[in-house]
Amino acid sequence: MERSFFDLLLLKLRGDLMDLLQIKGVNKSYGENRVLKDVSLTIREGEIHGLVGENGAGKSTLMNILFGMPVIHSTGGYEGEIFFEENTYNPTSPEDAMLTGIGMVHQEFMLIPGFSITENIKLNRERTSPSILSKIFGKGLEKLDMEAMAGDAKKALKKLDMAIDEFLPVAGLPVGHMQFIEIAREIDKGKLKLLILDEPTAVLTEAEAARFLKVIRRLAQEGISILFISHRLDEVKEVTDRITILRDGEVVKTVETKEISLNEIARLMVGRPIDFSKAKEESRHIGEENILEIKDLKVNMPGEEVKGLRLKVRRGEILGIGGLAGQGKIGIANGIMGLYESSGTIIKDGKELSLNNPREALKSSIAFLSEDRRGVGLLLDDSIEFNIAFSSLEVQEKFLLKFGPLKLIDNKAVREHANRMIEELDIRCISPRQKTRSLSGGNQQKVCIARALTLKPDLLLVSEPTRGIDIGAKKLVLDTLVKLNREYGVTIVITSSELGELRQISDRIAIIYDGKVAGILPPDASDEHFGLLMAGKAIEKVVN
Amino acid sequence: MIFAIYLDIPLSGLITDILVRFGMNAILVLSMVPGIQSGIGLNFNIPLGIICGLIGALISVEFQLTGFVGLFASILIAAPLAGITGFFYGKMLNRVKGQEMTVGNYVGYSVVSFMCIFWLLAPFKSPELIWAYGGSGLRVTVSLESSIRHVLNDFLAFNIGSIRIPTGLMLFFAVFAFVIWLYSRSNKGLSMIVAGSNEKFALSNGIDVDRERIKGTIMSTILASIGIIVYSQAFGFLQLYNAPLYSAMPAAAAILIGGASIKRANIFHVIMGTILFQSLLVVALPVINVIAEGSMSEVIRIIVSNGIILYALTREEELA
Numbered sequence: 001m002e003r004s005f006f007d008l009l010l011l012k013l014r015g016d017l018m019d020l021l022q023i024k025g026v027n028k029s030y031g032e033n034r035v036l037k038d039v040s041l042t043i044r045e046g047e048i049h050g051l052v053g054e055n056g057a058g059k060s061t062l063m064n065i066l067f068g069m070p071v072i073h074s075t076g077g078y079e080g081e082i083f084f085e086e087n088t089y090n091p092t093s094p095e096d097a098m099l100t101g102i103g104m105v106h107q108e109f110m111l112i113p114g115f116s117i118t119e120n121i122k123l124n125r126e127r128t129s130p131s132i133l134s135k136i137f138g139k140g141l142e143k144l145d146m147e148a149m150a151g152d153a154k155k156a157l158k159k160l161d162m163a164i165d166e167f168l169p170v171a172g173l174p175v176g177h178m179q180f181i182e183i184a185r186e187i188d189k190g191k192l193k194l195l196i197l198d199e200p201t202a203v204l205t206e207a208e209a210a211r212f213l214k215v216i217r218r219l220a221q222e223g224i225s226i227l228f229i230s231h232r233l234d235e236v237k238e239v240t241d242r243i244t245i246l247r248d249g250e251v252v253k254t255v256e257t258k259e260i261s262l263n264e265i266a267r268l269m270v271g272r273p274i275d276f277s278k279a280k281e282e283s284r285h286i287g288e289e290n291i292l293e294i295k296d297l298k299v300n301m302p303g304e305e306v307k308g309l310r311l312k313v314r315r316g317e318i319l320g321i322g323g324l325a326g327q328g329k330i331g332i333a334n335g336i337m338g339l340y341e342s343s344g345t346i347i348k349d350g351k352e353l354s355l356n357n358p359r360e361a362l363k364s365s366i367a368f369l370s371e372d373r374r375g376v377g378l379l380l381d382d383s384i385e386f387n388i389a390f391s392s393l394e395v396q397e398k399f400l401l402k403f404g405p406l407k408l409i410d411n412k413a414v415r416e417h418a419n420r421m422i423e424e425l426d427i428r429c430i431s432p433r434q435k436t437r438s439l440s441g442g443n444q445q446k447v448c449i450a451r452a453l454t455l456k457p458d459l460l461l462v463s464e465p466t467r468g469i470d471i472g473a474k475k476l477v478l479d480t481l482v483k484l485n486r487e488y489g490v491t492i493v494i495t496s497s498e499l500g501e502l503r504q505i506s507d508r509i510a511i512i513y514d515g516k517v518a519g520i521l522p523p524d525a526s527d528e529h530f531g532l533l534m535a536g537k538a539i540e541k542v543v544n
Numbered sequence: 545m546i547f548a549i550y551l552d553i554p555l556s557g558l559i560t561d562i563l564v565r566f567g568m569n570a571i572l573v574l575s576m577v578p579g580i581q582s583g584i585g586l587n588f589n590i591p592l593g594i595i596c597g598l599i600g601a602l603i604s605v606e607f608q609l610t611g612f613v614g615l616f617a618s619i620l621i622a623a624p625l626a627g628i629t630g631f632f633y634g635k636m637l638n639r640v641k642g643q644e645m646t647v648g649n650y651v652g653y654s655v656v657s658f659m660c661i662f663w664l665l666a667p668f669k670s671p672e673l674i675w676a677y678g679g680s681g682l683r684v685t686v687s688l689e690s691s692i693r694h695v696l697n698d699f700l701a702f703n704i705g706s707i708r709i710p711t712g713l714m715l716f717f718a719v720f721a722f723v724i725w726l727y728s729r730s731n732k733g734l735s736m737i738v739a740g741s742n743e744k745f746a747l748s749n750g751i752d753v754d755r756e757r758i759k760g761t762i763m764s765t766i767l768a769s770i771g772i773i774v775y776s777q778a779f780g781f782l783q784l785y786n787a788p789l790y791s792a793m794p795a796a797a798a799i800l801i802g803g804a805s806i807k808r809a810n811i812f813h814v815i816m817g818t819i820l821f822q823s824l825l826v827v828a829l830p831v832i833n834v835i836a837e838g839s840m841s842e843v844i845r846i847i848v849s850n851g852i853i854l855y856a857l858t859r860e861e862e863l864a
Binding site for chain 1: 726729730731732734735738741742744745747748749750751807808
């Protein structure tokens with residue numbers, strides 16, 4: 001777009017030229033689910049801009065839009081406007097973003113292990129010189145000019161203070177170095193004006209991270225704007241000029257970093273109006289007796305590793321387990337049920353539970369609602385009634401008729417039981433013979449609950465019960481859980497990424513950080529405390 | 545069918561043919577069921593079971609057992625043998641999860657080739673079994689004329705008009721179908737089916753998935769061994785050497801036509817599929833033979849059975 005001299009002058013006078021990137025009123029939904037609501041954001045030239053928010057606050061979606069990821073366009077694009085250096089910017093592919101001057105370093109490294117550092121940095125932008133073949137068959141067959149490439153690589157690495165042999169293979173380098181190589185690749189693109197860093201320090205050691213932050217600052221001084229996304233609030237506080245806080249797809253606040261405290265950031269990140277009226281109606285007395293005692297539990301669940309966790313669950317309570325994704329909260333229930341390899345000690349009702357043995361866990365009256373409802377929780381191509389009855393048929397040999405040595409399924413008993421459950425839990429279906437695949441998320445979850453109930457457990461482990469369920473059904477599922485707890489005396493351990501729902505129904509909430517319990521808080525503790533615990537602060541520091 | 549009438553091919557003969565072919569193939573098709581239910585998919589390695597069945601039949605011929613004695617002796621020898629090989633094959637399949645069907649195919653090929661050597665060296669003496677000019681080694685096709693030919697076909701057989709009903713064959717299949725049906729309603733069978741349809745779900749319910757898969761493989765292999773004995777007695781010959789290779793595809797195609805997928809199958813699929821597939825062959829082939837060249841029928845049969853398998857497998861991909 002050509003602008004007249006006057007336009008530019010006008011803009012200069014207004015000071016808008018300082019803004020490198022302007023996002024104005026961006027909306028994005030995935031199907032019914034609205035993930036970004038009227039998000040506006042500006043990034044100035046040479047600024048380090050922090051972006052913080054809980055999981056699911058919309059950070060990744062925003063990044064995907066900026067970087068033109070195909071997932072955005074395959075789900076219907078976005079609404080709103082984005083300007084980059086005063087020009088409308090509407091990327092439809094990552095290539096657009098690169099050409100415009102936006103680079104991104106992903107959370108997972110995108111490097112080819114067997115290639116050298118130089119080759120990785122220059123990948124797909126190789127310097128070439130003509131060869132005999134290329135004269136005949138075209139440019140695609142030109143020879144690589146290794147020397148020129150190495151020179152470029154060296155230059156980019158130098159900007160990052162890296163003195164390293166650029167011909168070393170990437171495989172075997174420390175993770176810290178890989179991170180730098182990724183950035184070097186972005187810098188080498190030459191036009192780089194905005195660098196997006198998604199959780200760049202998550203895999204770094206403290207010393208590496210400190211050095212990394214220093215480099216970031218230098219880049220900013222050279223005029224490259226940086227959008228810095230991190231869960232480590234103290235880093236964000238330390239390195240950024242301004243911070244934008246996202247919550248539930250909305251911008252809560254954009255603020256100069258100097259003017260906000262760490263605690264305030266944590267509060268704004270987590271805080272949302274919570275209806276405590278229901279939880280408070282009765283003052284509940286929960287004894288000191290432990291139904292479950294976990295000592296030094298280690299669970300080898302990829303992405304959700306538990307690293308030596310200690311936790312006590314009291315009989316009759318609802319214990320919430322919260323924390324950010326990847327910190328290991330999901331691993332706990334899966335480890336107790338023996339679905340992932342685990343070690344340590346678990347004592348249920350005073351007896352030690354044998355690990356890595358799902359049948360044993362089920363027999364000791366523990367039931368489990370998996371976070372992977374459609375994968376682990378349901379037989380999608382079987383009927384509702386079969387889904388409800390199967391666990392107790394398998395483990396407790398219920399619903400069976402005996403014919404000599406044979407035990408056959410008692411369809412009549414299964415049907416009766418299913419009908420009772422459908423009525424009790426209000427499962428919306430055409431008939432108990434309907435396949436569970438065709439049910440809505442909320443009703444599928446209720447079928448899972450019905451199956452767990454049929455086992456008559458005294459301890460129910462629930463993982464992410466409301467994931468992928470619309471808001472109305474969420475409340476029903478949570479109400480059902482509370483009802484189970486109050487009326488049937490089932491102890492419930494609920495793991496959820498949504499702190500709000502934990503605070504609604506739990507008696508205590510344990511926050512998991514780095515595979516261990518960071519601290520246990522009452523549901524009415526302040527937003528600030530929750531936020532700090534989730535960011536990995538020790539409980540002693542938080543409460544004082 | 546209409547073409548058949550038009551072309552003056554005797555209808556009663558066709559119907560008898562359909563019934564007989566249904567009976568002789570049904571147990572082989574049935575052998576697909578435990579495999580699918582336990583999660584190993586279409587068991588393309590039924591040649592393994594078939595070879596066990598052949599050995600059983602050969603031994604009973606060697607000892608000159610005839611009639612029902614011969615039939616049951618064959619089965620009694622074949623079934624345990626199939627059970628053992630099925631167990632080891634199942635163990636192997638647990639190491640190659642996700643590629644059972646491909647691996648099964650290749651194991652089938654290697655075992656059949658290996659057995660070609662065995663057939664040559666096996667110490668059978670009966671003149672009915674070895675080459676007509678003497679020496680050692682078994683014939684390519686062994687006639688069962690003097691032993692168990694048509695034992696089941698003729699048992700309680702009767703005619704309705706000119707249609708002959710092979711009662712024994714039907715009853716024999718019915719017994720096995722009933723056993724498999726009963727098993728799939730029992731708690732043991734349900735565990736196996738659940739293990740096959742959703743491994744993670746099964747695991748979270750305390751089912752030992754690997755064990756269920758081995759069970760399914762064993763059952764499938766045993767059924768295949770019995771299936772080939774029934775097939776051979778109706779056909780009148782034992783086919784050795786490369787013949788077992790050509791048994792898996794039609795059986796797989798038949799159960800798929802019946803509406804099974806590589807994840808779900810039941811007795812109804814077996815019955816429907818076998819009837820449809822066999823009547824397709826029985827009716828279509830003579831018709832085509834009259835219309836076109838004689839050798840067309842075999843070509844068409846191969847195209848149909850492989851085409852159906854291909855179709856079912858690609859459809860499965862879409863669902864996944």
